[in-house]
Amino acid sequence: xxxxxxxxxxxxxxVELLRDSPELLAIxxxxxxxxxxxxxxxxxxxxxMRLAAIAAILxxxxxxxxxxxxxxxxxxxxRALAAIGAGEVIHVVQRAEVSDSSVVDLRxxxxxxxxxxxxxxxxxxRGLLRSVQRIGGTVTQEVLETPEGSWTEAGRxxxxxxxxxxxxxxxxxxxxxxxxxxxxxxxxxxxxPRPALDPALAxxxxxxxxxxxxxxxxxxxxxxxxxxxxxxxxxxxxxxxGGSPTVERVAVDxxxxxxxxxxxxxxxxxxxRAQVSTAETLDRADVSFARPRxxxxxxxxxxxxxxxxxxVSLDQARAALGGKLVGGDSxxxxxxxxxxxxxxxxxYGEDSGRKPRRVPTVELSYGSAAGNGDLxxxxxxxxxxxxxxxxxxxxxPAGSLGLTRFGQGYLGKMRVRDLYVSxxxxxxxxxxxxxxxxxxxATP
Numbered sequence: 001x002x003x004x005x006x007x008x009x010x011x012x013x014x015v016e017l018l019r020d021s022p023e024l025l026a027i028x029x030x031x032x033x034x035x036x037x038x039x040x041x042x043x044x045x046x047x048x049m050r051l052a053a054i055a056a057i058l059x060x061x062x063x064x065x066x067x068x069x070x071x072x073x074x075x076x077x078x079r080a081l082a083a084i085g086a087g088e089v090i091h092v093v094q095r096a097e098v099s100d101s102s103v104v105d106l107r108x109x110x111x112x113x114x115x116x117x118x119x120x121x122x123x124x125x126r127g128l129l130r131s132v133q134r135i136g137g138t139v140t141q142e143v144l145e146t147p148e149g150s151w152t153e154a155g156r157x158x159x160x161x162x163x164x165x166x167x168x169x170x171x172x173x174x175x176x177x178x179x180x181x182x183x184x185x186x187x188x189x190x191x192x193p194r195p196a197l198d199p200a201l202a203x204x205x206x207x208x209x210x211x212x213x214x215x216x217x218x219x220x221x222x223x224x225x226x227x228x229x230x231x232x233x234x235x236x237x238x239x240x241x242g243g244s245p246t247v248e249r250v251a252v253d254x255x256x257x258x259x260x261x262x263x264x265x266x267x268x269x270x271x272x273r274a275q276v277s278t279a280e281t282l283d284r285a286d287v288s289f290a291r292p293r294x295x296x297x298x299x300x301x302x303x304x305x306x307x308x309x310x311x312v313s314l315d316q317a318r319a320a321l322g323g324k325l326v327g328g329d330s331x332x333x334x335x336x337x338x339x340x341x342x343x344x345x346x347x348y349g350e351d352s353g354r355k356p357r358r359v360p361t362v363e364l365s366y367g368s369a370a371g372n373g374d375l376x377x378x379x380x381x382x383x384x385x386x387x388x389x390x391x392x393x394x395x396x397p398a399g400s401l402g403l404t405r406f407g408q409g410y411l412g413k414m415r416v417r418d419l420y421v422s423x424x425x426x427x428x429x430x431x432x433x434x435x436x437x438x439x440x441x442a443t444p
Contacts, residue, residue, distance in 0.1 A: 080233060082257070089123045089286075091287070092279050098135065115136070116135050121287050127146065130143070162192075216236070218233065225251050231254055247265040298349070303346075306345075309340055312341045321381060321419065324417050326417070334367045343359070360380075384420070409424060410428045
């Protein structure tokens with residue numbers, strides 16, 4: 001049964017004034033209901049009552065606005081500012097999907113996005129930025145940036161300032177900021193640029209607190225994010241290099257006022273979206289800006305190069321991989337066209353002390369002579385850069401396929417037995433079918 005709406009008892013001017021505010025109109029009508037007078041007394045006081053009603057209603061509107069969760073002192077902006085604290089170091093953890101990449105469960109066919117987690121600590125006053133990037137549970141990059149230079153797990157980053165101050169060492173390392181490649185021999189002082197955040201993060205990490213404190217952040221509606229009620233805040237960042245101004249939209253939890261999602265828009269178009277699991281400020285004493293722990297030289301490959309290649313039979317290819325080859329005369333409806341045995345030289349850099357190794361690999365080409373729906377399968381007994389196993393540094397669960405949109409086609413990566421297998425093809429479904437067939441073939 002629908003509710004019965006009582007007749008509005010208000011003057012027409014009041015109704016017109018509040019026609020776009022049905023909540024206030026209902027409240028005003030309730031007030032009017034309490035002001036009923038005898039007919040004889042009503043006419044002389046009509047205009048006085050109308051003005052009093054308007055004043056009372058406008059006063060009520062102001063009171064409601066001041067009490068609303070998105071306005072004024074103690075409102076949404078102030079509470080969002082209080083939620084991140086007043087420490088000197090900004091700490092943010094955000095999660096975003098890696099574009100055009102996913103992980104496919106080969107048993108169920110379920111496809112899940114590949115997620116990159118970025119954690120950073122930023123001390124703007126001292127110019128210190130430490131960032132750690134993870135894909136899945138694997139740390140893929142750690143960087144410390146300071147006014148004196150930058151460091152990763154591999155050591156100091158060769159910047160133009162460092163090269164200018166160490167021209168001889170830079171020449172030995174074969175790095176230069178000059179197109180000619182010449183560094184000279186006389187050291188020069190060039191200031192290191194102050195650390196700067198990635199543009200996609202800069203607006204949120206540095207701009208969010210400033211926008212809240214200055215009042216530039218304004219409410220931009222409400223909604224839900226992953227089932228959580230949120231209020232949206234919006235602020236604009238200055239345009240850089242003559243481009244369009246960038247707009248940041250931050251969703252804050254309606255109960256805790258902590259950020260849960262940030263969106264970046266440029267020219268009115270969504271550029272990026274990331275989930276925020278942590279956004280807070282910390283005291284300097286509680287944060288370490290130590291350099292990343294160095295990876296000992298010789299542990300990571302720096303170069304892969306094919307030094308020998310020959311067309312062979314399936315049996316010869318299988319023998320080269322210790323009998324562990326997967327793939328036969330056909331795959332995913334495509335006939336086997338060619339089998340190549342390639343020898344890959346794996347190098348570890350001049351300072352590693354390790355000589356290049358030679359690793360046997362096999363490449364199986366499937367498809368018709370016309371090349372329609374071709375599949376290329378590459379197999380090796382260890383992960384090789386050549387076959388893009390360093391791409392995103394992801395660790396793949398057993399029975400799954402890492403899938404990436406690559407150029408005009410798709411690249412799939414998987415572990416089968418003790419083999420590292422990559423599959424390339426123009427069609428996503430066919431790459432997945434091929435991976436499922438290879439995994440089934442390898443199952444005892």
